[in-house]
Amino acid sequence: MSQPRTAVDRSARRACIVGGGIAGLAVGVYLIRSAGFAGNQITIFDQAPVAGGALDGAGTPGAGYRIRGGRMHEEHFACTWDLLSGIPTLDDPGVSVTEEVFAFNARVASHSHARLLRAGRKVDVASYGLAKRDILDLLRLNVTPEAALDGKQIDEWFEAAFFDTVFWHLWATTFAFQRWSSLAEMRRYAIRFMHLLPGFHQLKGIVRTVYNQYDSVVLPIETWLRAQGVDFRLGTPVTDIDIEVCGAEKRATALHYLADGQLQHCALEADDCLFITLGSMVERSSLGSMTAPAALRPKEDTGLWALWERLASRYPFCGRPEVFNGRIDRSQWMSFTATLKTPAFFDHMERFTGNEAGTGGLVTMTDSNWLMSVVLAHQPHFRNQPADRFVFWGDGLLPAQSGNFVG
Numbered sequence: 001m002s003q004p005r006t007a008v009d010r011s012a013r014r015a016c017i018v019g020g021g022i023a024g025l026a027v028g029v030y031l032i033r034s035a036g037f038a039g040n041q042i043t044i045f046d047q048a049p050v051a052g053g054a055l056d057g058a059g060t061p062g063a064g065y066r067i068r069g070g071r072m073h074e075e076h077f078a079c080t081w082d083l084l085s086g087i088p089t090l091d092d093p094g095v096s097v098t099e100e101v102f103a104f105n106a107r108v109a110s111h112s113h114a115r116l117l118r119a120g121r122k123v124d125v126a127s128y129g130l131a132k133r134d135i136l137d138l139l140r141l142n143v144t145p146e147a148a149l150d151g152k153q154i155d156e157w158f159e160a161a162f163f164d165t166v167f168w169h170l171w172a173t174t175f176a177f178q179r180w181s182s183l184a185e186m187r188r189y190a191i192r193f194m195h196l197l198p199g200f201h202q203l204k205g206i207v208r209t210v211y212n213q214y215d216s217v218v219l220p221i222e223t224w225l226r227a228q229g230v231d232f233r234l235g236t237p238v239t240d241i242d243i244e245v246c247g248a249e250k251r252a253t254a255l256h257y258l259a260d261g262q263l264q265h266c267a268l269e270a271d272d273c274l275f276i277t278l279g280s281m282v283e284r285s286s287l288g289s290m291t292a293p294a295a296l297r298p299k300e301d302t303g304l305w306a307l308w309e310r311l312a313s314r315y316p317f318c319g320r321p322e323v324f325n326g327r328i329d330r331s332q333w334m335s336f337t338a339t340l341k342t343p344a345f346f347d348h349m350e351r352f353t354g355n356e357a358g359t360g361g362l363v364t365m366t367d368s369n370w371l372m373s374v375v376l377a378h379q380p381h382f383r384n385q386p387a388d389r390f391v392f393w394g395d396g397l398l399p400a401q402s403g404n405f406v407g
């Protein structure tokens, strides 16, 4: 094993970050802000041609826009707001992204008047519709240690009637839970977001960015990191990582990646750092069109799953990817973005819901086979979106079911 460099030549050490989503970008920021790295000591590898991972909203007024994923924030996302407090907005270098977000939400606050619909009408969500038994089950879940929930699904804990309640519909569609999702994960969310419960039926307390999160979050961070000298290797999949195990110590010694189709290697010294932040939610996602549905893509021998499976097979401490990719039928999710050329749908929805675009959040059609929701964001939702385009996003939690109108 090579010896760590001395304090004198520490400026020679490097940090490699695999994955340029919000997690990898955050690593880059904190290495510079808190760990004494200079930007030019840091390299971010991503297989995709753009940074941002799941937060990769993009498009043009002509071709239309699309957003794969996004994050609903809330005031106490302490890490996110700390991260963005040091990142200037693209429009005004004197204003941080955090300041911009909070100023925007003071003007455009979430207070949904039409959170759930049934048979085309608003559902009264003032009561969560929970029976005494459901409330006891929720309380019991909160006080049960996580270790006792290992391997359990949500529908193993609650009565069947719980899944018809207003509470479950709000819960499932806000946080993208299925009946068969992990009970331990539900407990974590219940504890993490308990303070939001009083306004949960109106999505009160949800904090949004001015534009989609690629424009409002990813691009400002990437711009800042590039200005510090960080090297972005986009379109560069990492295919393998060599790890040396010495007792309890594990150290990455080399990174293998494809650059322009050629296999390359990068040796890592003893005091270099490697961060692997691959995420997974949009891996192997595919794009549909106006005439073709998005194809359900199998795992292939590239990208995140290939790398993780290779690492897990070589090094048992690298976790169990099959927990996350072993049941595609149970983990698939559909999101869609519509680009409209007239304001007719927005006008109708604003009148119907009583919410100006940007103040309502998710509107869920509880009787849709897909359990479909739409979100009308504040417009424009893209920095390059002209006044005669209107963009909304939606999702279907059960996309494997036949649609109500189009099979």
Ligand SMILES: Cc1cc2nc3c(=O)[nH]c(=O)nc-3n(C[C@H](O)[C@H](O)[C@H](O)COP(=O)(O)OP(=O)(O)OC[C@H]3O[C@@H](n4cnc5c(N)ncnc54)[C@H](O)[C@@H]3O)c2cc1C
Pocket (backbone or CB within 6 Å): 018, 019, 020, 021, 022, 023, 024, 045, 046, 047, 048, 051, 052, 053, 054, 055, 068, 069, 070, 071, 072, 073, 236, 237, 238, 239, 277, 278, 279, 280, 281, 282, 283, 302, 303, 304, 305, 307, 335, 395
């Ligand atoms: C529809 C939808 C709604 C969501 N709603 C919310 C929400 O309300 N609140 C919330 O907090 N979160 C939400 N999320 C989740 C959130 O978007 C993600 O948790 C977050 O963006 C993950 O960031 P990440 O950096 O960890 O991973 P990712 O964004 O997935 O980034 C991982 C990166 O690693 C790269 N990569 C993978 N394999 C390799 C390889 N072998 N070599 C090189 N690069 C590789 C990928 O290309 C990708 O860019 C939602 C996600 C979706 C899809």
